[in-house]
Amino acid sequence: MQSETEAQVASPRDVEAAGVEIDGVDVSYGAVQALRGLTLRVAPGEIVAVVGPSGCGKSTLLELVCGLVEPDTGRVRAGAAALMPQRDALLPWLSAVDNAGLALRVAGASRAQARAAAQEHFAAFGLAGFERSRPAALSGGMRQRVAFLRTLLAGRPVLCLDEPFGALDALTRLQMQRWLAGALEREPRTVLLVTHDVEEAVLLADRVALLSPRPGRIVELLDVDVPRPRARDARAIVELRERALEVLGAP
Amino acid sequence: MIAALALLALLCGWEALVGFGGVDPLLLPAPTQVLEALWEDRSLLAPDLWATTYEVVLGLAAAVAAGAVLAIAMHLSPVLRRALRPLVIGSQAVPVPVIAPLVILVLGFGLAPKVLLVALVCFFPITINLYDGLRGADADARRLLRSLQASRWQALRLVEAPAALPAAFTGLKVAAAVAVIGAVFAEWAGAERGLGHALLTANGQLETARAFAATLLLFLLAIALYGACALLERRVVDWTPRTGHGGP
Numbered sequence: 001m002q003s004e005t006e007a008q009v010a011s012p013r014d015v016e017a018a019g020v021e022i023d024g025v026d027v028s029y030g031a032v033q034a035l036r037g038l039t040l041r042v043a044p045g046e047i048v049a050v051v052g053p054s055g056c057g058k059s060t061l062l063e064l065v066c067g068l069v070e071p072d073t074g075r076v077r078a079g080a081a082a083l084m085p086q087r088d089a090l091l092p093w094l095s096a097v098d099n100a101g102l103a104l105r106v107a108g109a110s111r112a113q114a115r116a117a118a119q120e121h122f123a124a125f126g127l128a129g130f131e132r133s134r135p136a137a138l139s140g141g142m143r144q145r146v147a148f149l150r151t152l153l154a155g156r157p158v159l160c161l162d163e164p165f166g167a168l169d170a171l172t173r174l175q176m177q178r179w180l181a182g183a184l185e186r187e188p189r190t191v192l193l194v195t196h197d198v199e200e201a202v203l204l205a206d207r208v209a210l211l212s213p214r215p216g217r218i219v220e221l222l223d224v225d226v227p228r229p230r231a232r233d234a235r236a237i238v239e240l241r242e243r244a245l246e247v248l249g250a251p
Numbered sequence: 252m253i254a255a256l257a258l259l260a261l262l263c264g265w266e267a268l269v270g271f272g273g274v275d276p277l278l279l280p281a282p283t284q285v286l287e288a289l290w291e292d293r294s295l296l297a298p299d300l301w302a303t304t305y306e307v308v309l310g311l312a313a314a315v316a317a318g319a320v321l322a323i324a325m326h327l328s329p330v331l332r333r334a335l336r337p338l339v340i341g342s343q344a345v346p347v348p349v350i351a352p353l354v355i356l357v358l359g360f361g362l363a364p365k366v367l368l369v370a371l372v373c374f375f376p377i378t379i380n381l382y383d384g385l386r387g388a389d390a391d392a393r394r395l396l397r398s399l400q401a402s403r404w405q406a407l408r409l410v411e412a413p414a415a416l417p418a419a420f421t422g423l424k425v426a427a428a429v430a431v432i433g434a435v436f437a438e439w440a441g442a443e444r445g446l447g448h449a450l451l452t453a454n455g456q457l458e459t460a461r462a463f464a465a466t467l468l469l470f471l472l473a474i475a476l477y478g479a480c481a482l483l484e485r486r487v488v489d490w491t492p493r494t495g496h497g498g499p
Binding site for chain 2: 081089102
């Protein structure tokens with residue numbers, strides 16, 4: 001899947017352009033403190049999963065990296081990031097191919113150009129034949145793939161994925177996890193993956209950051225030193241999963 | 252089907268009531284007498300129907316144009332929102348029968364005062380529904396566009412405006428149903444043509460059947476306008492289950 005979007009982002013290897021550095025960041029919404037003293041570094045090309053209890057500020061972390069939220073204190077340096085929001089946020093009036101090309105249209109491409117660029121990837125994403133379907137006519141897994149393609153086509157070195165498979169049934173989620181691992185191997189990016197699924201984190205990420213309940217800070221960073229493709233029942237994976245659950249307080 | 256039967260039963264009862272001398276036909280003509288008047292006075296009523304239709308369609312179009320501009324302005328600018336919202340709501344409180352003669356005094360007997368009064372009646376449902384629709388766009392989609400550094404204009408064009416269309420059509424359908432009222436009041440205040448004018452002269456001449464015939468035409472005009480808007484909605488808003496396959 002050699003494409004212009006890949007060519008744009010493949011070269012930069014410095015943190016400034018393709019990595020993420022979060023230093024001692026506090027974020028509050030009124031009286032509610034979402035993040036406290038959070039520090040996290042993501043190297044270019046690395047996949048870091050962020051796991052924590054619900055409401056621990058995981059989504060806020062992604063908003064920081066995407067520049068949607070400013071920190072109260074501390075510093076955030078990150079390469080240009082594309083957000084894949086929780087739930088797919090596909091626009092119901094646009095066809096699958098127009099949804100996938102949305103970022104290109106925002107960047108100034110014409111409707112036809114955006115369509116042509118998105119179209120190229122449809123077969124590789126298992127979406128061939130569904131170019132003109134509206135989101136309502138697609139299955140949950142297909143919708144997530146369209147949303148992921150839209151995120152990739154933004155052409156940014158950093159991807160912020162907010163519980164990409166949270167809304168899917170267990171079986172589809174497993175298939176999509178495998179699919180995402182493959183897609184990221186073909187088109188490597190720096191990835192921040194927020195999830196509440198410890199197993200998903202351990203299967204997909206190079207490192208897993210475990211967050212405390214709100215206000216969120218990192219309580220432990222796990223290295224997942226397991227070669228890919230990874231099996232759910234591999235011993236190292238199971239051990240890391242159990243370790244993560246123990247740290248999160250759910251043995 | 253049931254609606255048609257109910258209507259038929261009502262008409263039969265009405266016909267029988269008048270036929271058996273329960274009511275003076277001068278006060279309440281039987282349905283057959285109304286239809287008779289409609290047919291006999293067709294050359295009289297047709298130009299009136301045309302005149303009122305023209306006023307209503309122009310007024311509705313003016314309300315759509317003004318409502319769209321205002322709703323978008325209020326959506327984009329908090330200052331304008333605070334300044335204009337009381338006026339928009341106030342426009343609905345204006346008693347049309349009271350100001351209609353004043354508008355006629357200022358603008359004369361021509362088309363302009365009719366269009367203005369129809370627009371005044373239609374303006375509120377269109378503006379408020381469109382405004383609410385613009386604000387109601389999906390929060391995740393908004394965040395997505397912000398993360399892509401979309402301009403305010405792009406957010407409006409790509410997300411908010413299409414998201415507002417279903418609500419906007421609801422406003423348009425309400426407006427279409429009440430637009431006729433504005434036209435009738437305007438014609439009562441001073442007109443040479445129109446169904447409201449026909450109603451007034453028929454009443455004056457004790458031509459009750461013709462007055463009912465004019466009312467029937469107003470009724471049909473409102474239904475036709477509503478139907479046209481609903482049809483347009485189905486063509487334009489084809490992604491929601493409400494208007495998609497199997498819709499009304």
